[in-house]
Amino acid sequence: MAEQDDLQQYAVNILQDVIARADSAEDGALRAESFAELMFEHLADAGEIDDGIGCPVDGRGIRCSGYFLSEDSDRLDLFLVIPRLDGTVSTVPKADVDAAFRRLGAFLDKALTGLHKQREEALSGYDMCRAIWEARDEISHVRLFVITDGLATIDQIESYMLGSIEVSSHLWDLRRLHRAVSSGSSREPIHVDFARLGGRLRCVVASPAESGYRCLLTIMPGNLLVEMYRQHGPRLLERNVRSFLQLKGKVNQGIRKTIIDEPQMFLAFNNGLSVTATGLKIEDNGDGTADLVAADDFQIVNGGQTTGSIFRAWRKDKVDAARLQVPVKVTEILSDGDIEEIAPRISQSANNQNKVNMADFSSNHPFHRRMQELSRSIWAPPAGGLQRQSRWFYERARGQYHDALAENRTEAERRKWELIHPRNQLITKTDLAKYEHSWSQLPHIVSRGGQKCYLDFMDALDQRGSFDPQEGYFQRAVARAILFKQSERIVSRQKFGGYRANIVTYLIAWLSHRTAKRVDLDAIWAAQELPAPLASFIEVLSVHAHAHVTTPPGGQNVTEWCKKEACWDRFRDTPIEIPANVEAGLLSRENARTSGSASVLEEQTNAGESELVDRVAEVPAQTWFDIAAWAKDTQTLQAWQRSLAFSLGKLAGSGRKPSRKQALHGEKIIEEARVLGFRG
Template sequence: MDIDTGLDEFAKKFQQDVISQSQVEDDESFREDQFTEIMMEYLTGADEIDNPIVCYYYNKPRGIKVNGYTVSENEECLDLFISIYYGEVPPTRVPKSDVDAAFKRVYNFLRKAFGNYRLDLEEASPVFDLANRIHELKDALINIRLFLLTDGIVKVESIDDISENNLSISHHVWDIQRLFRLYSSGKKREAIEVDFENKFGGCIPCLPMTESNPDYVTYLAIIPGKTLVELYGKYGPRLLERNVRSFLQVRGNVNKGIRKTIIDEPHMFLAYNNGLSATAEKVEIISSNGIYGIKWARDFQIVNGGQTTASIYHAYRKDKADVSNIYVQVKLTVLKDASRIDTFVPKISLYANSQNKVNAADFSANNPFHIKLEELSRTVWAPAPPGMQLQTRWYYERARGQYLDEKGGEGTLARKKAFEAINPTRQKFTKTDLAKFENTWNQLPHVVSRGAEKNFIEFMALLQERGEFQPDRKYYEHLVAKAILFRQAEKLVQKQQYGGYRANIVTYALALISHKTSQRIDLDRIWKEQSISPVLMDTIIEASEIVHRHITNPPGGRNITEWCKKEQCWEDLFALNLKLPDELEKELISIDGRERTEIDRGIDSSDDEDRKKISEVMKVPADTWFRIARWAKETGNLQPWQRSLSFSLGNLAKRGRETSRKQAVQALRILEEAHRLGFEIGSKM
């Protein structure tokens, strides 16, 4: 397949993705927003941006347009996006005049927002939030990146950056051709190529490892602080994209200490700081009279030392610190087999990071949880909706593009249609969708509102906290039920025409219902019917009205988008009165003991291994637990909470009630400890 044919095929798949997501909304006007969102997802996956927000606004007479934005954690970096969407295959050429006009429109919005443009906007609109935020941050911003996103082909070579006082404004074009190159190269991101010799002040002196190693080569180097400033200024967080945490603000005692050393004792920095760990796919080394230097590096990544790098940069830019006397030690590792980098680099980050705790949940690419969930999604058939015969599957896309790749691999047109009939695009969901469904159900709408990536990281942290968990068929069915609930809620909220904040309203409304029902919505019924009941639909609409009033009237007139990210926003909401309809109460899971339906707790529910433990505990008679409690009290054995739990387990066994997953784990430990200490489980005392 030649390059043009490959591009056309990719563009066709891309357009199908846009159309399928627009169809979910049942509204053609969402097409450009869906295009923007999908492009943003690709750029997030490529670590170009972080937690983007779609925010469409177009004032044609005033020459102003914006399609989305991101603001960095430290509120010093702003990304603004503008889209040119054609929806054509093969891709059309974008005239230079259109490129210039697009950048001018988004730049005009930026300049207006620096002023008082927010006063001309509707306060309840997302664009007001954006304009107001820019106005608030105008004195704090250091870097602004303007992105043009288009499904056309741009031939403009480069656009000059703008420097205004302490502000750097750069231009970035992502067209369909650049996206295809990224996609077809097999890389998750565009590799950084660093020409130290010609663009960053000269070669970096280094000492190569002397012993031969079959897996890697390591170089020890000392890099000037000014070079780090220039690298971070050009590449930003991309330089740290393999780092577990791309450090973007001065937080905590460690980072404040780094800043203090930079400003007060720069000559001591090398002695005090642990330095950087970096990797590269390939390097070019020069030598002269036994002295070695790193001339050039491909895919240069700082995998440990993000704090150091960003702290030096921010001290230089924000505090005007002199970094000419700062030097940082670097351990640069170059793998001989570049294909192993995705498994090798996380281990460097995990083992090398000594400044802050790193959770293993941050390394989620091949987590067994996601692999098992993918397997279930390929084998479990959903019930056919009423009046239909064809059964379908809900397709879990563990990696971006899996769905279209698998569909494209079917060969003939008939087989592709059959694949899509069995796996409808409207029933595809991703890792970030999964996290959104689960954290909404678990009443964390403020976390969901922080953006797809942050919400997913939080979900993975909760999964790690939960301990080893293998999703089974029941978990999968309930997850799909939550997906149905969420997506139907999206449609219902959209029809209310609130004018903005749909994503926040949906997650808050469903979290509110989850809270008010104590999570007793019958997910088994939703799974069987592949839909939600009319009563539940009415409840969602009523809850959405309460949520809309709540979030659009934040205390102190603060930014609505930021207010939705605060836990206080959620706490204030569930304190409000939402009376559930009597008809809904009749549909909820009963907890009076007569029914065995288990309330869904998401990843905190019991899996097969947990149920084995529960079954083992339930075989222990009530009298045994009471005897353990008495024995422990009289002898002083076991912890007080273990003695108390033993008594509670006796009461549960007496009433024939199941223990929880957590109780079962502790119960088995109590039995083991009591046995170790000489208590005879089967004897009478």
């Protein structure tokens, strides 16, 4: 009965989340699209998929809700949703599920044979169909996902071959979705039975005292790794931020060359895999070795390129993977160890093929913890003439909102909590990345999808250096969220027929650029809505943005065009007149600079950085000019350092402070110059 109650509440949560996203309880098509977007996020968090792009297609005998094609075009995911959205625990008829897989499979058949030629280019489904057709010779595995918020009775669906393409079917119903987001975990742990896969692994075991882990060193045959990846796909690489994407880099090309030309040298040339796991089942051989029989929560935290390269060579190049020997270090996180803490450090330390930043492993990142803390304490002003204040709920880990809601035992308590924390005031960490990158004028990055945008945001945050968000930043971040969310609603009302996400990020980036970030974010926070003149102008901007993104040069794929910086470069300079009533509401340039209208990745400063800016500002202008002249005469600093020293001298001479970045570099220039002999 407890499970039934939990499922009931989860069904209600899904319904309410979709209504909050769709901003309409009546529009069935919009609710279906919002349901699909929500499910893509759930599956990405569960490690099942990298991402999903909503592209509804409905025709005679075919249906599809969206897709995702890996960057090397090897793996294609197709999605079809069956949203019931009635807030009840009800069964989806087997016939409906069978029909869904049949129609999704039929769509795949037609897309591979040129369905795009029969569709209008301006519709979003055209891009999906064309992308599949263009990748038809590269695709080796297609996964068909049918997703529903009802209960299904189908246990297993066999894979089949479509020519040389393996097609597997995956059903996600209410129960499976709930299991993926409950118990504080969004993952379905991977269990590996080595005995069933082809043989136990002989290992050397080490257990450092008071470490919280033990390590097993072993050699894994390549065919075993292939079978594991074939069964579980990218989920094996869930904690590996640099999971295998493509064979364009020199490292991947080198791995592939060794696999094909010198498989016997693979063990000598390759660094192998680093794996984390729990609940290892091993049998001691009494001679200092043990056999690894099985493992739970098996995750490759380093070695995504190796894994993907071997699998691709087996699939595409017909390599005999059994000839490859792969060195593997398995770290078992024991009951007194912290896997969320240890796994990122293993990956960061072990990965010397590509740089991995600690910021990539992020739900526990100090920035997100601080944002969560602020969101639980800051009250938003009443909106729209209401007297009731509310809060914006920052969700650094999937499911926190629903967990907090569930802590309220009675229906009355839950309603009261939701009044304070409305669902449409929920911001996830991937949402924040999208809002911040749009304001930072990176719409081409946002257009690459939620997961890639988020990782880029975290990389940029890590490169920026330490940042401790304060109340002012949080309020302006919420204002940027309001700008984005209300722009989405404005664009939806335009009924362009597709590409809403691209249109919104491009119009906000243009607004940020052409106003020099002078939109009054504090006023938006205070009103909890956009000023009427700005909302009207966004409607105008949306028409220009739609026209731009849907007319790529040379007949390119629209979705791919939006991901290119050239797309932004062209739109950035589009001449659109800003109405006088909008211009009147903009901040002065000085006020915009001092109000902190920039995003976290730009000019925001914490207390320590403010002190640094003040210190560098106190350096006399002549000192900077002397450094620039001395460096030019002695050729001891780089050209950009000499140029920056001169620029800092000009700033000091005019009484203006340097930016955070200028101050960071400026202090280093002074230190380096003195080490090299400058005596000014």
